[in-house]
Amino acid sequence: MDREGYAVNGGSVKENEDRRRRLSARIMRAGLLLLFLAGIALILMGYGGERKLAASGFSEGSGFHAVHALSGDVSAMWKQEILPALENRTDAERAALSELAERLTADAWDQMQSGAGEQVSAVCEEAGGNEQAREAFRFRLLHATYLTNGPRISAADRKKLISLPRERAQAMRDELLTCLLSEKAPVPPEAQSLLDKTDPQEREAVLMQIFLTGCGADRTALGDHIADFKKGIRDKGQQIYALRLIAGGGVGFADQLIFSHSRTIILLGILLIADVILLWLWMAQERRWSFDLKWILILLIINFLMVFQMLPLLYLVFKSLFPDGAFTMETLRRLWSYPLNRNALFNTTVAALATMLLGTLIAFPLAFLVGRTDLYGRRMFRSLFVLTYMVPPYVGAMAWMRLTNPNVGIVNLWLRRILGLGNQPGPLNVYTLPGLIWVLTTFYYPYAFITISRAMEKMDPSLEEASRISGASPVKTLFRVTLPLMLPSLTAGALLVYVSAASCYGIPSIVGTPGNVNTVTTRIVEYAARGQQGMQDAIALSVFLMALALLLLFLSDVVLARRQYITVSGKSTTPTLVHLGAFRLPLTILVGLFAAVVIFLPFATILTTSFKTDVGKSLLDAGNFTLANWKGILSGTQTLSSLKNSLLFATAAATAGIVIAAVMSYLLQRTQVRGRSIPGFLIALGSGTPSVVLALGLILTMRGNFGVSIYGTASILIIAYLIKHLVMGMRTVVSAVSQIHVSLEECSQICGQGWLGTMLKITLPLIFPSVAAGWFLIFIPSFYELSMTTLLYSGTTKTIGFQLYEYWSFTSQPMSCALAFAVLLIVTLLNFVMGRLTKGRFSI
């Protein structure tokens, strides 16, 4: 406030004012300095705790890797060995096997021990092959089935452990836990005998196996135990040590806190220092040493993203270059030396490029036909293509697998009948690179479609009319005016497709792995499950993937921003439609056919498969129609609890996300506060990072080693969803706020309404449809998320997406189809509810 003009005695008031300002600046600087010192003190305190902990003999160990490797082995093995084996069976065999697998995994360990084992043998007998191969197949099937609910252990050891009495197993488990955390603790004799036989390096892994199998006697609790254990191996160990030290006497409450949370304290200290530095910089730039309350909002968001996004990502980058603390290219060299990895790199690049080309080639004409011509039913087509955007990728993959499986794919059966081919496999095979490209394209072309059609519908139509009146035909206008003007959004859409396809995990893991078409993402997930060195390889690969994705996003943002034309006129004009004339009907039929092949066919397949007993037979065949799958998913406690989890996590992520989005849109659009663009940048960075990479980073940094221990909890999933999907919601809300002229709010304030009242009565109602859309845009992908969940789930935090994937991979395809269709129904229903809530003004 400059009150100079009002001063009676100008000079002295000005001096007073100056003096006061200088004084408050000095106080502010002193305060910041104090906070800075406090940060250093926190770090020192934490460090002291660490030192004491080290002195007391605590070692971190890598029990984590063992746990993780064990649970990961299950899916890797199933995909690499069992699934391909199943694929080569006849329909009858497959039916028998899948039914068996379902029975076995449901809750029939005992059954497997007695009767089911023989059944498997019988199936294998029928399947033919030599004795050895049958035995191997039988073992693998039994093994994998068991692994669905518990990790691997050799058959002999398992028998031994299972034969233990229940109480003994329980006691042994507890002993082993202590044993694992402290190498000095006595090892129970049963475990010792096992340990003696093992390579010392694998000792820890074996201990973990014994522990888990010990739980295995009490099978229902196994999942919980694993989850519990995963939650923070370091954390637990540290707390036990802290307690032991305290029990030793002479340790006060403060010291106890420092022991048990040493790294959390260090982390807080670092954050405090970072905040103080940022504040200092901002104030120095403002040349005003006073505190702006909005900085708290900015710092909160920045701190959150620093811990849960930047720390994991930077850790990954660091670990890829300095795997053991020293710089080495060894990991990269090793990765490169495997043909499988080179192959995966090649596949990812080719698949993503081809998907981008094909997707854009489909999306542009579609966007034009649907948005700018008098195509019949254009509105319906538009919502149909947009709807595909809300379908989980793996559902499409599942459907295309059923349709174009080389042996029993429905489309293949038809084609064979029509073309008069014999009973040999083919002609289409989804388990190939072209198959993968096709499935990726059918799922990712809507990304380009939405980007392009939004721009196209907003374009000032008189730009095209000017070309027509200048003598250019509609086709010439399309190529010389429309296309060049669309080029920026076309490129943006294409790059979005490229990055999404390259970082997709769900589709390649379902369609690619059976035919050994590996991609970088499937390699990452597989490596991540393979102990210490595997993790190292996974890190290196994911850093590569992250670099690829971020580089492209950077290009699209920076380079294209300069070429972005403002083609939107202030007037709301309805675009003039190009009259297709004689082509109107043929083109409509063409678009309809495309929709039928890409949307109806897969969804119908999912629906009909969900009613089948034998996936290989027609639904109309006698006895093949069943409601059992639907009954199964509707009555299964597993399904219901994972559905509850998904709804809960997605709601939490979307709600937290929309709050951040609202705060950010206010800061960006309504204030000039310094530093407001930093969170926006971080948010864009996080969402541009491939999911698998983000999840891997979180696994490695969120288990207590950096002071935050949320591994295996619901929080880690919610945070991962939030970071990955926040940007979609934020962009929606920010652009909505930018379209509300500030005078609307000012007018309300002039009328006597306060700031909060104005926000609630003017701004919120105006942006409500966009807030709902933003919420929805975070909710939907979080609801069916799979890539990150695969790496981050635990026994108690399974989600619907993961459940579905599990059913598909290990249990029963019809059942997973029922679940997939249920997910589709839920998504569609939500879309409808959102539409009603916002009175039809809701659209994405």
Add this chain to the structure above:
Amino acid sequence: MASVTIRHVTKAFGESVVIRDFDETIKDGEFVTLLGPSGCGKTTMLRMIAGFDQPTSGEIYIGERLVCGGKTFVPPEKRGIGMVFQSYAVWPHMNVFDNVAYPLTIRRLPKEEIRSKVERVLEVTHLTRYAGRFPAEMSGGQQQRVALARALAAEPELLLLDEPLSNLDAKLRESMRFEIKELQKRLGMTVIYVTHDQTEAMAMSDRIFVVNRGGVQQSGTPEEIYHHPCSPFVADFLGKIDFFKGEAGGGKIVLTEMDHQSIPYDGPLTGKVDVAVRPENLQIDPAGTLSGRLETKYYLGDVSDFRVRAGSEQVRVIAPGAAFPDLAEGQEVRFSIREFLVYEDDGSLEEMLQIRS
């Protein structure tokens, strides 16, 4: 020859009829303005002439050629028209030269010819200096001139202008007005101009079509329309005018709301009428037959605007400069009417005034 003949054109969007039986001819080389309030259908008519909309029924000829009607429909690119859009529609991905050259390259003219033609038209529109610039680097007025240059480049015989000046500031608007008129005279084009600004229409047009509710209310030269508006609507739309209620009969009109004072009248109407008077046709006159009380006085520099209360009507009198400096507010004044128009009172006036307010 680029006359435009519009034969019984009707245009309906679904239920709502936007143009109703439009039937006019625009002569070769004529500057015609479609003038009307927003939503009256004038832009729709222009877009039908351009070929962006198709009439529901009726025919349009450009010169002797039927461009739409019956089974015939000539698309816009085949009509050989120049057009300037309200939003300019200057393509942001081409520089000024390419924008202007576009219609010529479409016609596949030799490169040299294109160059010389573009240069000529750029010169005419004072854009030579900006040939290499991109639209984003230019002001609204410059972009508007680019749009005009582009429309002129192919030397069309018919030029359509859709409120081309509405986005410009007052000064620029005035100068562009004369530039356009000048060009039209020089090049001898037929121009159809759409606007809702009556000053613009008066200044530029050979003929004005006053359009309202999908039909032409009156067509004629600016003078005819200003001085002999055929309806209260037209009278009101062009220039300032006030309406007073009256009863005609016996060689006079009794102004019923103005304390039943009367003015002489020997026209054909009898019974209830509306008397329309332009403020410049009223004068403060000590010998005037009408009287009232001076309510307010606004001094506007070149003129003074007096508001006189007579009965329940307010009378607006415009007098030059600082006339009658000694008249004080609240004082009785006498005034007289030099010229007035009389319309039958069919209730349409009330309706119209309601639309206005």
